[in-house]
Amino acid sequence: MQKFERVLLVDDDNVSNFLHKAILEEMEIADKIETFFNGEDALDYLKENCAKIKSGNGKNDHLLIFLDVKMPVMTGLEFLEQFEYCSEINADNIYVVMLSSSMNKQDLETARSFNIKGYLSKPLTPEKVEELMERIDL
Helix, strand or coil, rough: CEEEEEEEECCCCCHHHHHHHHHHEECCCCCEEEEEEEHHHHHHHHHHHHHHHHHHCCCCCCCCEEEEECCCCHHHHHHHHHHHHCCCCHHHEEEEEEECCCHHHHHHHHHHHCCCCCCCCCCCHHHHHHHHHHHHHC
């Protein structure tokens, strides 16, 4: 299976982050898995670490973001808006997947208007991860 350099779990729910991180670690999908409780913190992290993400080593330099829709401070949809226009971040190696319990049609349509790799319903499962990995070409 392909492997990412990093996975970011962006969700304000501690239980979801704990369970999803455990699944991803068990699957050995990334060298590093980090959690953030809102979109603003995740975006700040990306801006601060963009040089590392840009440079990469040509092998494991890809980043996967699992992003919740409804969060305090900055929602997942607000994150996507700012992420798309942030010149400090090279999005070529970053794959964003919405992971939410919200199946609101408006949220779904808005999310799909951005360059995301998918919209998954919680909880994350190994089967969902495997299916996603088949769609992502690293």
